[in-house]
Amino acid sequence: MTKQHENVILIDLPVFPKGVISLSLLLVARCFSKTYNVKIIDLNFAKEDDNLYTTRNTAMYGLKVSSQSLPYAITITEKIKRLNPSSKIIWGGELPSLLPELCLQYAHSIVQGLFEPIAERFITDLQANQLQAKYHGDNSPEQTFTAADFSLLPHADKYYQFMGYPMETSRGCTEKCIFCMVHTMQKKNYNLKALDSLKENIAQYKNKFINVVDYNFGVNERHVVEVAQLIKDSGAIGWMAEMCIELLDNERLLQALKDSRCKMIYCGLESIDQSGLKSVHKMNTNHVENYERIIRKVQQYEIQVAAGVILGLEGTHENTFDELFKFYQRMGIIYAKLTFLTYNPGTKAHEYEKKKGVYLTENIENYDGNQLTFLPAGLDADYIAKGTKAFIKKYYSGLGIINRSFNSTLSFWSRLEFILFNICYREVYFQWLRLDTLNQPNNLKFLIEKPFKKSRLIQLAEKTLHWVRIKQIKD
Numbered sequence: 001m002t003k004q005h006e007n008v009i010l011i012d013l014p015v016f017p018k019g020v021i022s023l024s025l026l027l028v029a030r031c032f033s034k035t036y037n038v039k040i041i042d043l044n045f046a047k048e049d050d051n052l053y054t055t056r057n058t059a060m061y062g063l064k065v066s067s068q069s070l071p072y073a074i075t076i077t078e079k080i081k082r083l084n085p086s087s088k089i090i091w092g093g094e095l096p097s098l099l100p101e102l103c104l105q106y107a108h109s110i111v112q113g114l115f116e117p118i119a120e121r122f123i124t125d126l127q128a129n130q131l132q133a134k135y136h137g138d139n140s141p142e143q144t145f146t147a148a149d150f151s152l153l154p155h156a157d158k159y160y161q162f163m164g165y166p167m168e169t170s171r172g173c174t175e176k177c178i179f180c181m182v183h184t185m186q187k188k189n190y191n192l193k194a195l196d197s198l199k200e201n202i203a204q205y206k207n208k209f210i211n212v213v214d215y216n217f218g219v220n221e222r223h224v225v226e227v228a229q230l231i232k233d234s235g236a237i238g239w240m241a242e243m244c245i246e247l248l249d250n251e252r253l254l255q256a257l258k259d260s261r262c263k264m265i266y267c268g269l270e271s272i273d274q275s276g277l278k279s280v281h282k283m284n285t286n287h288v289e290n291y292e293r294i295i296r297k298v299q300q301y302e303i304q305v306a307a308g309v310i311l312g313l314e315g316t317h318e319n320t321f322d323e324l325f326k327f328y329q330r331m332g333i334i335y336a337k338l339t340f341l342t343y344n345p346g347t348k349a350h351e352y353e354k355k356k357g358v359y360l361t362e363n364i365e366n367y368d369g370n371q372l373t374f375l376p377a378g379l380d381a382d383y384i385a386k387g388t389k390a391f392i393k394k395y396y397s398g399l400g401i402i403n404r405s406f407n408s409t410l411s412f413w414s415r416l417e418f419i420l421f422n423i424c425y426r427e428v429y430f431q432w433l434r435l436d437t438l439n440q441p442n443n444l445k446f447l448i449e450k451p452f453k454k455s456r457l458i459q460l461a462e463k464t465l466h467w468v469r470i471k472q473i474k475d
Helices: 023-032 050-054 070-083 094-098 116-127 182-186 195-205 221-232 251-259 274-279 288-300 320-330 348-355 381-395 398-405 412-425 427-434 441-449 456-474
Strands: 007-012 037-042 058-064 088-092 109-113 134-137 165-167 209-212 238-242 262-270 304-311 336-340 357-359 374-376
Touching: 007 023, 023 037, 023 058, 023 116, 050 070, 058 070, 058 116, 070 088, 088 094, 094 109, 094 182, 109 116, 116 134, 165 195, 195 221, 221 251, 251 262, 288 304, 304 320, 304 381, 320 381, 320 398, 336 381, 348 357, 381 398, 381 427, 398 412, 412 427, 412 456
Parallel strands: 007 037, 007 058, 058 088, 088 109, 109 134, 165 209, 209 238, 238 262, 262 304, 304 336
Antiparallel strands: 357 374
C-alpha cells in the first residue's frame, strides 16, 4: 500500500477563537505523510462541502475533537458514515482523552494522549484493516517527537500571523494546577525534545515569528538557554513562550531570552489574590508578593510579560475586577488572556469541585473556557459577567492600550509593536462584547459557525507589525 493509492483526511472542526495554526494536526499529518496522501481541512475557514466526505479511496478521516466542537464532530461523523461508509473515522484531541466512552459511541476508533508514540502501530493496523477501539500515546522519555512541516498546511498565511508559528520543544508540565488538562493529555511527565531534532526543523521558521507552545517552557534552564541560542541563529524575527512567573527570576535566563529577540513571555498569573490562587493549587508557583518585582525585572531586559486571568475564582469580591485592571495596567502587562474557571467533565477535579460550588450547565460543549460553567459558592454569575465586560472595555480600549504601553520601558518601535499586537489580540474579546456572549452564551454558536477571515484592520496591523519586527532587528 503506497501513498499514491490511499488518502488520509484530517479535519479541524469549527471552534472559537479561530485563526490559530493547529500544531497537533500538523504533527499527525507528518506521521501519515510517508504512507498516505495527507490532506488537512480546516472547517473554520469555510462552510462544509459534502464533496469532502465522498473523496474516493480514503483510508480514514481524522477529527480533532474538543468539548466545544462535539456537536460538529457528531454531525460530520454521521455524514461520513453515510456518504463514504468504507472509510474509518478516528477521533483524537482533548475530548477522547477526557470522555473516551462517549466518543466511541460515534467514532470507529479514538486516540487518547499523544499520537506519535503509537503512530507506527496505528498505521500498521489501519493498513491491515484491524484498528483497535482505543489507542493511547504516553508522554514517556522514549517517545518520538515529530517535527511540524508547514508545507502540509494549505494557505498558512490565512491564519493569524501576529501570534507566530508554533514550535514545540518539550512536553508535559511539572505543576499541578487543578483546572488544567495537561496531565490528562500528557500525564505528569516532563520531557525535552533533543536539540539536534530541533535543529533539523528550525530553517522553516526563518523570517517568521515563533510561538513556543510548550506548556511550561522554563522548567530546565539549560534547555531554555540552548533553545534561545538556536532561535537566535535561525533567522526568526522574534519569539514568545509560556513560563511560570517564578522561573523568570533568573538573570542568566533573561539575558539569553533578550539576546535571542524574545519579545514576550506569557505567565499564568490568574489572580492577584493569594486565596484565589490557592483554590486552584497555584500557591506553590505563584506568590502575589513577588509579581511586581519579577515583572519589572523581566521588563528591564526588554521582554514584555503577558498574563492569564481566570474569571470566577474563589475569593472574587466586589473590587476584584477594578483591582485587577489597575494592577495589570500599572504593570504594563502587554496582554491579558481571559478564561472562565473550567473543570472539564472527565477529570477528577470536575467531581471534586461539586463540593465547593455548582455547575451551571451539563452541556459538554459549553466547557470551552469562553463560558461560565462553574460557580464557586457565594459568587454571583451576573457580577462576573458585568466585571468581565467592564475589564475588556477599559483594558483593550485604544486609550487603555496606549497608556499601558507607557507603563513599561519601551523604545518607539517596541511601543508601536506593543500597540499593534494588542489591536490584533483584542479582537476575540471585542467579538464577545459585540454579541453579548457574556450574558447570552448561546450567541457564541454564531462565532463558532462563522467562517474565519481576517478583517482589513487586522491584515494591516499584522503587516505593519511584521515590518516593525524586522526593522528592530536591522536597527
